[in-house]
Amino acid sequence: MSTDVKVPQAQQQPQHFASKDVKLPVYMDNHATTPMDPRVLDEMLPYFMEKFGNAASRNHSFGWAAEEGVETARERIAKLIGATTKEVIFTSGATESDNLAIKGVAEMYREKGNHIITAVTEHKAVLDTCKRLEKNGYRVTYMPVQKDGLVDLDDLKRAMDDKTILVSIMYANNEIGVLQPVAEIGKLCHERGVIFHTDATQAIGKVPVDVIKQNIDLASISAHKMYGPKGVGALYVRRKNPRVQLSAIIDGGGHERGMRSGTLNVPSIVGLGKACAIASEEMSHEAVRLSGLRDRLRDRIMGRLDEVYINGSTEHRLPGNLNISFAYVEGESLLMGINDIAVSSGSACTSATLEPSYVLKALGTGDDLAHSSIRFGIGRFNTEAEVDYVADRVVETVERLRELSPLYEMAKEGINLKDVKWAGE
Amino acid sequence: MAYSDKVLDHYSHPRNVGSMDKSSDDVGTGLVGAPECGDVMKLQIKVNRETNVIEDAKFKTFGCGSAIASSSLATEWVKGKTVDEALAIKNMDIVKELSLPPVKIHCSVLAEDAIRAAIGDWKKKQGAAQPVAAQAK
Numbered sequence: 001m002s003t004d005v006k007v008p009q010a011q012q013q014p015q016h017f018a019s020k021d022v023k024l025p026v027y028m029d030n031h032a033t034t035p036m037d038p039r040v041l042d043e044m045l046p047y048f049m050e051k052f053g054n055a056a057s058r059n060h061s062f063g064w065a066a067e068e069g070v071e072t073a074r075e076r077i078a079k080l081i082g083a084t085t086k087e088v089i090f091t092s093g094a095t096e097s098d099n100l101a102i103k104g105v106a107e108m109y110r111e112k113g114n115h116i117i118t119a120v121t122e123h124k125a126v127l128d129t130c131k132r133l134e135k136n137g138y139r140v141t142y143m144p145v146q147k148d149g150l151v152d153l154d155d156l157k158r159a160m161d162d163k164t165i166l167v168s169i170m171y172a173n174n175e176i177g178v179l180q181p182v183a184e185i186g187k188l189c190h191e192r193g194v195i196f197h198t199d200a201t202q203a204i205g206k207v208p209v210d211v212i213k214q215n216i217d218l219a220s221i222s223a224h225k226m227y228g229p230k231g232v233g234a235l236y237v238r239r240k241n242p243r244v245q246l247s248a249i250i251d252g253g254g255h256e257r258g259m260r261s262g263t264l265n266v267p268s269i270v271g272l273g274k275a276c277a278i279a280s281e282e283m284s285h286e287a288v289r290l291s292g293l294r295d296r297l298r299d300r301i302m303g304r305l306d307e308v309y310i311n312g313s314t315e316h317r318l319p320g321n322l323n324i325s326f327a328y329v330e331g332e333s334l335l336m337g338i339n340d341i342a343v344s345s346g347s348a349c350t351s352a353t354l355e356p357s358y359v360l361k362a363l364g365t366g367d368d369l370a371h372s373s374i375r376f377g378i379g380r381f382n383t384e385a386e387v388d389y390v391a392d393r394v395v396e397t398v399e400r401l402r403e404l405s406p407l408y409e410m411a412k413e414g415i416n417l418k419d420v421k422w423a424g425e
Numbered sequence: 426m427a428y429s430d431k432v433l434d435h436y437s438h439p440r441n442v443g444s445m446d447k448s449s450d451d452v453g454t455g456l457v458g459a460p461e462c463g464d465v466m467k468l469q470i471k472v473n474r475e476t477n478v479i480e481d482a483k484f485k486t487f488g489c490g491s492a493i494a495s496s497s498l499a500t501e502w503v504k505g506k507t508v509d510e511a512l513a514i515k516n517m518d519i520v521k522e523l524s525l526p527p528v529k530i531h532c533s534v535l536a537e538d539a540i541r542a543a544i545g546d547w548k549k550k551q552g553a554a555q556p557v558a559a560q561a562k
């Protein structure tokens with residue numbers, strides 16, 4: 001035992017002393033989902049029992065009350081993104097909205113062309129929808145992104161041809177939080193008569209989205225990413241300049257202007273509306289607070305650890321997002337060490353596919369650093385005390401795991417890990 | 426994913442963490458895995474020349490909790506065993522002891538590989554050392 005390296009031992013949980021202001025576990029995974037704002041719940045509650053009517057019931061007061069709730073929600077969503085109420089279609093969430101936007105355009109504009117452009121860093125709801133269309137004879141260009149995660153507008157121009165009917169580029173990335181130049185992308189699309197869809201799930205309610213100024217034709221919205229309930233979302237569908245038409249993917253009673261049949265999920269729609277109303281009021285103030293917390297977290301981690309790398313643009317980024325790689329430490333083991341904190345990792349070990357994050361790989365982040373990445377998603381209910389606690393726990397755990405890491409030891413000995421011939425390769 | 430108590434225990438209190446002089450004749454070093462794959466294990470053994478008993482073992486691991494636990498357990502198990510006994514340790518023994526789920530079986534495979542690689546390195550050194558010893562006679 002005499003040659004033992006002194007490794008700081010992890011405490012038996014839960015002996016990590018958080019200050020009394022920090023309630024454990026800490027939730028800092030707000031890109032996965034957000035807790036519901038209590039004001040949203042309050043608004044929803046009457047629609048379960050008192051105002052339970054079917055919004056499509058036109059001939060009695062139960063139906064009218066439900067319809068009124070739905071229409072108020074529609075107004076609130078429209079206001080948040082600069083749309084009109086007739087342009088908001090309710091869905092079950094952003095995955096359905098993405099499917100409806102992409103498949104709906106593909107089918108409706110089949111005569112005009114069969115080419116779709118998207119980016120490799122899109123959410124699977126977009127990528128897998130495009131893959132399905134490829135099987136049905138559509139051509140899809142998956143654009144690469146630059147090192148900072150942004151698409152290159154010249155690449156986009158070059159990718160467009162006379163058969164291009166749709167460009168689908170997300171507003172804000174769910175892993176690295178980078179904001180794409182949507183206004184410029186929309187402009188390029190409009191100059192060429194191409195429809196522009198953006199999956200704005202992570203952006204709406206966090207950063208100002210204006211469908212007119214930003215030349216957006218279709219935008220996917222989700223409630224549970226903005227302190228609303230799960231299982232409800234919306235699709236913005238532009239009605240003029242240009243008027244966008246969609247083929248429905250769910251047929252039935254002709255609800256939502258025939259674009260999405262099915263009885264409306266009234267309580268959840270009301271919740272989505274309230275979440276949007278709160279965002280309209282508080283977003284600008286909240287963004288300042290969240291980016292302040294994010295920068296504090298970054299500084300408290302990066303000020304104390306070397307070889308920590310931020311993934312994606314630091315300039316064009318969601319206020320609450322921090323995605324960093326801790327060299328020589330594997331992400332899942334880091335998560336295990338900070339098990340009283342809820343965050344995500346791009347490590348393969350945390351995914352079902354055993355592949356490290358395809359988003360980080362697309363940035364040119366090596367697989368080794370992709371395995372070492374952690375995504376922090378700071379949200380409305382996180383506090384400064386939580387940020388400080390998280391930073392302390394991360395730093396202490398990374399230090400402990402680095403003492404355990406043969407890679408860290410080799411790097412300290414001056415060995416270039418890239419030059420090593422690894423047995424497992 | 427829920428970890429077994431034994432994995433958690435090895436992760437929180439890893440046994441035999443450290444390094445030995447890899448240039449020493451009685452030390453065998455195994456370095457297996459690759460950073461790109463998310464797992465690298467370094468396992469070292471110190472072997473008694475007379476008895477072939479592994480007197481000490483050390484490890485360092487870059488990898489998930491199950492990888493850390495598998496290599497920590499491997500050092501515990503090889504200590505006090507002869508080289509031949511250590512070679513008989515199978516990855517499935519580790520899987521069983523730590524209750525590793527199917528997606529983590531590769532961690533145990535890597536630990537077995539690390540034992541074999543360390544012993545292989547030690548044997549190579551003994552092979553290289555013997556002619557020198559013979560000459561000295």
